[in-house]
Amino acid sequence: MADPTDWFTEGLEHIWLPYAQMQTLPAPVAVTRTQGSRFYLADGRELVDGVGSWWTSVHGYNRAELIEAARAQMGRLPHVMLGGLAHEPAYRLASRLADITPGDLTRTFFTESGSVAVEVAMKIAIQYFRNLRGEMRTRFVSFLGGYHGDTLATMSVCDPDEGMHHMFRGALADQHVVALPESREQIRALETLLSTDRKIAAVLIEPLIQGAGGMRMHSPQVLRTLRRLCDQAGVLLIFDEIFTGFGRTGEMFAAGRAGVTPDIMCLGKAITGGITPLAATIASAKVYDAFHSGNPEHALMHGPTYTGHAIACAVANAGLDLFADGSLLKRVKALEARLTEALAPARALETVADVRILGAVAAVDMAEPFPLEAARKWFIERGTFIRPLGRTVYLTPSYMIGEEDLGRLTSAVLTFARAGFAEAG
Numbered sequence: 096m097a098d099p100t101d102w103f104t105e106g107l108e109h110i111w112l113p114y115a116q117m118q119t120l121p122a123p124v125a126v127t128r129t130q131g132s133r134f135y136l137a138d139g140r141e142l143v144d145g146v147g148s149w150w151t152s153v154h155g156y157n158r159a160e161l162i163e164a165a166r167a168q169m170g171r172l173p174h175v176m177l178g179g180l181a182h183e184p185a186y187r188l189a190s191r192l193a194d195i196t197p198g199d200l201t202r203t204f205f206t207e208s209g210s211v212a213v214e215v216a217m218k219i220a221i222q223y224f225r226n227l228r229g230e231m232r233t234r235f236v237s238f239l240g241g242y243h244g245d246t247l248a249t250m251s252v253c254d255p256d257e258g259m260h261h262m263f264r265g266a267l268a269d270q271h272v273v274a275l276p277e278s279r280e281q282i283r284a285l286e287t288l289l290s291t292d293r294k295i296a297a298v299l300i301e302p303l304i305q306g307a308g309g310m311r312m313h314s315p316q317v318l319r320t321l322r323r324l325c326d327q328a329g330v331l332l333i334f335d336e337i338f339t340g341f342g343r344t345g346e347m348f349a350a351g352r353a354g355v356t357p358d359i360m361c362l363g364k365a366i367t368g369g370i371t372p373l374a375a376t377i378a379s380a381k382v383y384d385a386f387h388s389g390n391p392e393h394a395l396m397h398g399p400t401y402t403g404h405a406i407a408c409a410v411a412n413a414g415l416d417l418f419a420d421g422s423l424l425k426r427v428k429a430l431e432a433r434l435t436e437a438l439a440p441a442r443a444l445e446t447v448a449d450v451r452i453l454g455a456v457a458a459v460d461m462a463e464p465f466p467l468e469a470a471r472k473w474f475i476e477r478g479t480f481i482r483p484l485g486r487t488v489y490l491t492p493s494y495m496i497g498e499e500d501l502g503r504l505t506s507a508v509l510t511f512a513r514a515g516f517a518e519a520g
């Protein structure tokens with residue numbers, strides 16, 4: 096019989112991995128099985144997962160209800176295209192999303208990745224003004240520290256100095272990436288920008304937490320300010336809740352937590368609990384109506400092959416069932432309390448610059464930089480999978496994580512903050 100890890104050594108010669116210098120990349124950890132909050136490795140070790148596979152795995156891995164939903168759908172109708180045909184999972188999911196999203200966000204367009212969901216939101220915003228009054232508004236306002244995806248349009252609204260997007264600068268649309276409106280001066284600057292550049296179609300923000308930018312958090316007041324400024328200037332407000340959606344902040348959506356309804360909302364990541372790809376762009380009735388007055392030229396010009404994929408939508412519906420009785424959100428609140436308590440000692444450390452906790456997100460900013468790859472290895476050696484972003488060590492565990500596994504994660508973070516970053520460095 097072949098060595099169970101042959102696929103790994105052979106495949107490593109052929110796979111092209113994300114954000115990786117393949118020449119110097121430390122070998123990834125081969126996972127052969129998942130369960131709950133744990134990875135089971137080819138070499139027999141177990142790791143507690145602190146990341147949730149890019150923040151998707153909120154119900155834990157191998158959650159029976161989600162797997163059963165995928166299996167049942169696969170047996171009955173794996174997928175039929177939404178052009179000219181209809182199937183229950185996508186239509187039912189659209190209705191349910193309309194019920195649970197705030198205000199009059201009632202129309203869902205399905206895609207397969209968060210980046211494309213944001214692209215669709217941007218296209219809707221541009222076409223909205225064109226349909227409404229033949230106006231070409233093609234620019235966007237977004238925020239420093241923000242992340243909205245890796246495709247060409249979404250890179251243009253990301254923080255220009257983070258990640259590796261600067262090397263594409265000449266190929267990207269020129270947007271206004273500005274400071275969050277927190278101080279009086281910043282609010283005034285944004286107000287002036289929105290009233291002077293009449294090419295602006297929308298303001299785009301990750302509400303309450305900028306995830307990939309280092310789990311940076313802002314007050315709900317920022318979102319209320321944005322709503323007011325956008326209404327005043329007549330531009331659309333887009334919430335990218337691809338990270339914050341589905342309970343991450345302790346409420347179903349950050350918009351609900353802040354009491355602010357955007358004109359368009361993007362969802363992804365946790366929508367299927369990480370089992371299948373799926374993302375959604377949800378528009379308000381006002382936005383939708385500008386596309387559907389009867390003029391065929393006003394239709395939204397977008398249509399991915401796999402829009403509303405039946406298996407993905409069936410899994411998302413099963414995920415919504417898991418949220419239905421409110422107990423999951425209570426778990427997130429309990430998790431917030433546990434994370435706050437367990438990481439409190441980090442606040443007193445000289446090595447630590449800041450500790451932030453909101454819902455099922457904990458972030459510890461180290462005062463000094465440290466080598467990322469060495470830190471990642473340090474965590475793996477302690478039975479945890481934790482991947483710092485810049486100087487920020489963060490946890491985004493499954494909402495279902497048990498006490499023991501959570502304890503292993505928080506004590507690894509504390510030990511790292513006390514001494515580990517020096518050992519790793």
Ligand SMILES: *Cc1c(COP(=O)(O)O)cnc(C)c1O
Nearest residue numbers: 208209210242243244306337338
């Ligand atoms: C992950 C993420 C995206 C991009 O989603 P993909 O599925 O990776 O394309 C966009 N916006 C936010 C806030 C994200 O966290």
